[in-house]
Amino acid sequence: MKEVIEMNKEKFKIIIVIFIFSIIPACGLVYTNIKTPAPTLAIQTNAENQSKIGKASCTSYVWIIGIGDCSVAEAMKNGEIKKVHHIDTEIKSIFFGIYERYTTVIYGE
Numbered sequence: 622m623k624e625v626i627e628m629n630k631e632k633f634k635i636i637i638v639i640f641i642f643s644i645i646p647a648c649g650l651v652y653t654n655i656k657t658p659a660p661t662l663a664i665q666t667n668a669e670n671q672s673k674i675g676k677a678s679c680t681s682y683v684w685i686i687g688i689g690d691c692s693v694a695e696a697m698k699n700g701e702i703k704k705v706h707h708i709d710t711e712i713k714s715i716f717f718g719i720y721e722r723y724t725t726v727i728y729g730e
């Protein structure tokens with residue numbers, strides 16, 4: 622009976638690990654480099670074209686230090702954008718998040 626309980630504990634641990642990794646979208650433990658569209662519900666997206674690009678980034682080192690401004694306002698300022706066409710995000714993570722970089726990319730005019 623004791624062996625059955627131990628085996629069930631191991632199966633339960635495996636199921637929990639699989640569940641945790643299944644709810645983390647596109648996350649690699651050693652390296653992640655993904656680009657996704659950002660929700661623009663709070664942004665007035667009335668630009669007709671995307672002739673300008675503005676970027677703003679923030680960086681995290683060893684889970685201790687986080688620096689930068691990756692806000693939409695900063696990206697618009699950097700690209701001299703007045704009207705937003707759409708917004709993307711770029712996320713880069715290396716080895717369990719020891720180094721992470723989050724970039725907001727804005728396209729507009």
